[in-house]
Amino acid sequence: MTAERGLWLVRHGALPPNPERRFVGARDLPLSKAGRAQIRALAVDLAPVLADPRLVALLSSDLSRCRETAAILAAAAGRPLLVHADADLREISLGDWEGLTPAEVERAFPGQYASRGRDFAHFSPPGGESFVRVQQRSLAALERWRARYPEGLLLLAGHAGLNRCLLARYLALPLADLLRIPQGYASRTFLPGW
Template sequence: MRLYLIRHGEITGAHTRRYNGHRDVELSENGRIQIERLAEYLRERVEIDAFYSSDLKRSIDSARIIADRYQSRPIAIPDIRERNFGEWEGMTFDEICEKYPNAFYSWAKDPLNYSPIGGESTIEVRDRIMPVIEELSKKHRSDTIAIVGHGGINRIIICELLGIPLKNIFRIEQDFGALNIIDFFENINIVKLVNLTLE
């Protein structure tokens, strides 16, 4: 299987650095342009057999823009959603540091195991999304598929497929509209491309 793993386009209010998590925010006009560009790039180069995405609007709208070029429709999978940030949902980095300084310090120190109240740890997110990736890789063994996910989700998927410790997730950049390509073989996964953006 070849996986085109994509991050959704830029969202409204992206400059505020909010922890959106499960909040349903819209693509910005620039975000739509980013994904239109990527859709054109992909359509000119590759055939894609199936399209999947998170069920959050920013992801499913991005997936629809790409799938439309192939006269196809994406399938939304709730388990591909971004991390749930619990009480931090919708807050900016500065707001979290001000209101929950101790909790933010604990999360920054151990993001693998610590979760905000009502939210998910990195380990919990991994345990939610990786069974989906495994199931899709079995279903589409000889196919080329696209998944439109989120920054945090994509980082975890890349780390897990390469066998890289999850403590390194923030060392993998995932810009808005980023494209990653991963090939699945019987006993090994090979990352062909990481974080390509089209400007």
């Protein structure tokens, strides 16, 4: 790691099982036991990063699964490391869809699921937001944090949708291709220069 400035994107660990594939979005679900184990293993892998004095802060969504992820990583750093939770770094709000299955969405909001597929980047469920909006608010949040920490490395404990929005911007990919960007539980990506 030679960059004097960069951003580590980490996705939180696994959530409790969701066999019905209910939309999660910005619901505040905790890490599962397996998710905590994933993040502890990630902390071992990231030990050199966490110990690096160039890592100046951990950023986190304000949702508990990311705050816990950041806390586990910070505890593994072996040194004082500030953790900042920020609501502008939370997962996409799916509004009235949250907690529903795709079939329930289709029954309650006929045609909307198909509309989302036709305009993935701009579609907003009732009471929710679009991926365009997620990208705008998360980029603004990173600008604020970079103003506070202009040099050094930052680590963001985030979500699949949020991290994909940031990666799409970094890689100059259209948001319509968001789901092509891998974001497994406890994944990490380093973005030099950001």
